[in-house]
Amino acid sequence: MDMEMSAADAAFRDEVRAFFDEKLTADMREASDLTSGVFAEFEISHRWHKTLHEKGWVAPAWPVEHGGTGWTPIQRYIYDSEAGAAGAPRLFSMGLRMVGPVVMKFGTDEQKNYYLPRIRSGDDVWCQGYSEPGSGSDLASLQTRAVIDGDHYVVDGTKIWTTGAQHATRMFCLVRTSTEGKPQEGISFILIDMNTPGITIEPIITIAGDHEVNQVFLDDVRVPIANRVGPENDGWTVAKYLLEFERGGAAYATLLEAALKKLRAIAEAESKDGGRLIDDGAFAGKLAALEVRQIAVQATEHRIMSDIAQRGRPGPASSIMKVLGSENNQLISELAVEATQYYAAPYQPETRVPGNNVEAIGPEKSVPVMPKYLNFRAATIYAGSSEVQRNIMAKLVLGLR
Numbered sequence: 001m002d003m004e005m006s007a008a009d010a011a012f013r014d015e016v017r018a019f020f021d022e023k024l025t026a027d028m029r030e031a032s033d034l035t036s037g038v039f040a041e042f043e044i045s046h047r048w049h050k051t052l053h054e055k056g057w058v059a060p061a062w063p064v065e066h067g068g069t070g071w072t073p074i075q076r077y078i079y080d081s082e083a084g085a086a087g088a089p090r091l092f093s094m095g096l097r098m099v100g101p102v103v104m105k106f107g108t109d110e111q112k113n114y115y116l117p118r119i120r121s122g123d124d125v126w127c128q129g130y131s132e133p134g135s136g137s138d139l140a141s142l143q144t145r146a147v148i149d150g151d152h153y154v155v156d157g158t159k160i161w162t163t164g165a166q167h168a169t170r171m172f173c174l175v176r177t178s179t180e181g182k183p184q185e186g187i188s189f190i191l192i193d194m195n196t197p198g199i200t201i202e203p204i205i206t207i208a209g210d211h212e213v214n215q216v217f218l219d220d221v222r223v224p225i226a227n228r229v230g231p232e233n234d235g236w237t238v239a240k241y242l243l244e245f246e247r248g249g250a251a252y253a254t255l256l257e258a259a260l261k262k263l264r265a266i267a268e269a270e271s272k273d274g275g276r277l278i279d280d281g282a283f284a285g286k287l288a289a290l291e292v293r294q295i296a297v298q299a300t301e302h303r304i305m306s307d308i309a310q311r312g313r314p315g316p317a318s319s320i321m322k323v324l325g326s327e328n329n330q331l332i333s334e335l336a337v338e339a340t341q342y343y344a345a346p347y348q349p350e351t352r353v354p355g356n357n358v359e360a361i362g363p364e365k366s367v368p369v370m371p372k373y374l375n376f377r378a379a380t381i382y383a384g385s386s387e388v389q390r391n392i393m394a395k396l397v398l399g400l401r
Contacts, residue, residue, distance in 0.1 A: 005074070005078075009074055009075065009078060012075055012078060013078050013082065016078060016079055016082045016083075017082055017086070019055065019057075020082060020083070020086040020088065021086075023051050023055075024048075024086055024087065024088055027044065027354050027355060028040075028044055028047070028048055028087075028088070028089050029086070029087040029088075030354050030355070031044040031045075031089050031354040032087040032088060032089045032090070033087060033368070034351075034352045034353075034354060034367065034368050035089070035090065035368065036208055036210060036352060036368045036371030036372045036374075036375055037206075037208075037210055037212045037371075037375050038090070038163065038212070038375075039089075039090050039091070039092045039093070039163075039164070039212075040089030040090050040091075040092075041089075041353075041354055042092060042164065042167045044089050044354060045089050045090065045091055045092045046092065046122060046125070046167075048088065048089050048091065049091050049092070049122040050121075050122055052091075053120055053121050053122060056069065057069060057079070058091075058096065058120055058122075059096055059100070059119075059120050060075075060076050060079060061076070061096075061097070061101075062096075062100065062101075062104075062120075063104070066100075066104055066112070066116050067116065067117070067120045073302070073305040073306055076305060077254075077302070077305065080253075080254040081254045081257070083254070084254040084255060084257060084258035085258065085261075087258075090255075092125060092164055092167070094125075094126040094127055094128055094163070094164065094168075094172075095119035095124060095125065095126040096119060096120075097245055098126070098128065098172070098242050098245055099115075099119070099126050099172045099191075099242065100115075100116060100119045101241070101242070101245050101313075102172070102189070102229060102238055102241060102242045103115050103116060103119075103229065104116070105241060106189075106229050106230040106238050106241070107229055110226075111191075111229065115191070123169075124169050124170050125164070125167055125168045125169050125170070126168055126169075126170050126171065126172060127162050127163060127164050127165045127167075127168035127170075127171045127172075127194075127216075128162065128163065128171070128172060129144075129159040129162060129171045129172065129173030129174065129192070129216065130142075130159070130173075130174055130239070131159065131160050131161045131162075132144060132157065132158060132159060132160055133158065133160050133215075136161075136381075137381075137384065137385050137387075137388055139174070139239070140182075140183040140184045140187070140236065141183060142157075142174055142175075142176060142187065143157055143176060144156070144157025144158065144159065144173070144174070144175050144176060144218065145157060145175065145176050145177075146175035146176065146177050146188060146190065146223070147177075148177075148225070149222070151224060151225055151226075152222045152223060152224055152225060153175070153177075153190060153222070153223045153224075153225060153228075154220055154221070154222055154223075155173075155175055155190075155192070155198075155218045155220075155221040155222075155223055156218060156219060156220060156221070157175070157218050158215060158216065158217050158218065159171075159173065159215070159216045159218070160204075160213075160214075160215045160216075161204070161213045161214075161215075161382065162201075162213060162214045162215065162216045163212055163213050163214075164212070165194070165201050165213075165214040165216050166201055166203065166211070166214060168194050169193070169194055169195070170191060170192060170193055170194055171191070171192045171194055171216070172189065172190075172191055172192075172229075172242075173189070173190050173191070173192050174187050174188070174189060174235055174239055175187070175188055175190055175235075176188075177232055177233055177235075178232075178233050184236040185233055185236070186233055187233065187235040187236045187239070188228055188230075188232050188233060188234070188235040189228065189229045189230055189235035189238040189239060190223050190227050190228050190229070190235075191223075191227040191228075191229065192218075192221065192223050192227070193223075196221050196222065196223070197221070197222075198218060198219045198220045198221040198222075199216065199217070199218060199219075199221055200216070200217040200219070201214050201215075201216055201217075202214060202215045202216075202217070206374070206375060207374045207375075207377070208370070208371035208372075208374040208375045209347065209349045209371070210349075210371065210375065212375075241313070243318070243383065243384060244313055244315065244318040245313070245318070252297055252301060252321055252324065252325030252328075252329075253294065253297045253298035253301045255325075255329075256294045256297055256325070256328050256329065256332065257294055257298075259329070259332045259333075259336075260287075260290060260291060260294055260332060262336075262365065263287065263290075263332060263335060263336050263339060264278065264287065265365065266336065266339045266340060266363075266365050266366070266369075267283060267287065267339050269363065269365070270339055270340070270341070277339060283335075283338070283339070286335055286338075287335065290328070290331055290332055290335065293324075293328050293331070294328065296324070297321075297324045297325065297328060300317070300320060300321060300324060301321060303317070304317045304318070304320075304321060315396075316392060316393065316396035316397050317397070319384070319389040319390075319392040319393050319396075319397075320389075320393060320397070322383060322384065322386075322389050323380075323386050323389045323390065323393075325379075326376075326379035326380045326386065327379075327380060327386065329376050329379050330376045330377070330379060330380065333369070333372045333373040333376045334373065336369045336372070336373065337369055337370060337373050339369075340362070340363075340365075340366040340369045340370075343361070343362030343363060343366040343369075344366060344369045344370040344373070345370065346361040346362065348360060348361055348367065349371075351367050352367060352368060352371065
């Protein structure tokens with residue numbers, strides 16, 4: 001894909017920069033700097049979502065007919081790069097990045113007309129009901145049941161590792177509607193209102209001390225059959241389509257680039273053997289290797305962006321991006337811990353709250369380093385483990401059997 005910047009693209013870049021300068025508030029930038037998980041603090045993220053929606057920029061990956069921007073692939077790359085450089089908070093994007101494309105592809109006209117505008121506006125906040133206590137990487141073994149009762153399904157079961165369920169108004173959920181045939185053949189994809197009676201949310205505190213994920217219990221939860229997306233018992237097809245966007249729909253390259261800039265800044269400020277850490281040959285070599293890997297991620301992401309622009313979906317290349325993005329995030333977080341040394345050790349969650357006036361132990365740049373390291377341990381597991389992704393690449397990219 002040709003990534004040369006034309007005069008029009010340069011003008012667009014300047015427009016994006018001016019918008020960020022005007023609309024990105026100090027607390028938003030601070031929240032972005034302090035983020036240790038996948039998304040920024042919810043209130044900040046949601047406020048930024050509303051700001052982008054007002055501008056018309058909240059769904060750049062969507063088709064124009066559904067409220068997308070109509071940007072070219074290079075304009076999308078420019079936007080993502082400038083967002084990373086400006087410190088824009090990461091959006092809580094379960095709706096925009098995951099269920100939105102599914103509704104466009106498989107939803108009825110009624111579902112499209114109702115849900116898509118609410119996803120864009122942020123009036124609906126979504127969470128994902130896929131994993132269960134006994135069904136993670138082997139997702140087809142899920143046991144949550146949905147039994148027809150009149151014009152409703154009655155859903156019983158539990159979902160786990162449900163990111164942001166405490167904030168969500170709706171859940172897209174995989175349920176078992178048949179036990180006949182292969183496990184994949186009895187799964188349906190439904191949309192659940194989180195205010196429905198029978199739903200209980202229990203927090204799970206991560207090893208980093210954050211409340212990002214939850215266990216959701218569903219006891220006799222009534223869901224209209226009209227909330228099913230796609231045919232009954234064919235939810236596996238819908239689920240796989242969604243996973244392409246979860247794995248390959250994120251701008252990994254620009255996020256990695258921003259993380260590397262922060263790591264370089266830490267290394268320039270820290271000392272070693274009477275000099276700067278950045279001037280230490282061994283450390284500089286590790287950092288350079290990560291920067292080379294980031295360039296490889298960037299090149300791969302450009303190809304995928306071009307494919308999405310032409311075909312409307314990432315395809316099996318999403319597995320390549322998932323492996324590259326998650327593993328490089330882990331490597332960067334590991335080197336950041338090495339760079340901050342003992343300042344990474346203190347457990348001080350109060351200093352990661354935007355607007356706090358608590359004096360941190362050590363440099364402020366070191367505050368989110370250890371929590372990021374701990375949270376990224378799961379990056380090669382969620383959305384399909386790296387082992388599963390490599391199996392997909394072997395079959396669908398390399399043609400191995």
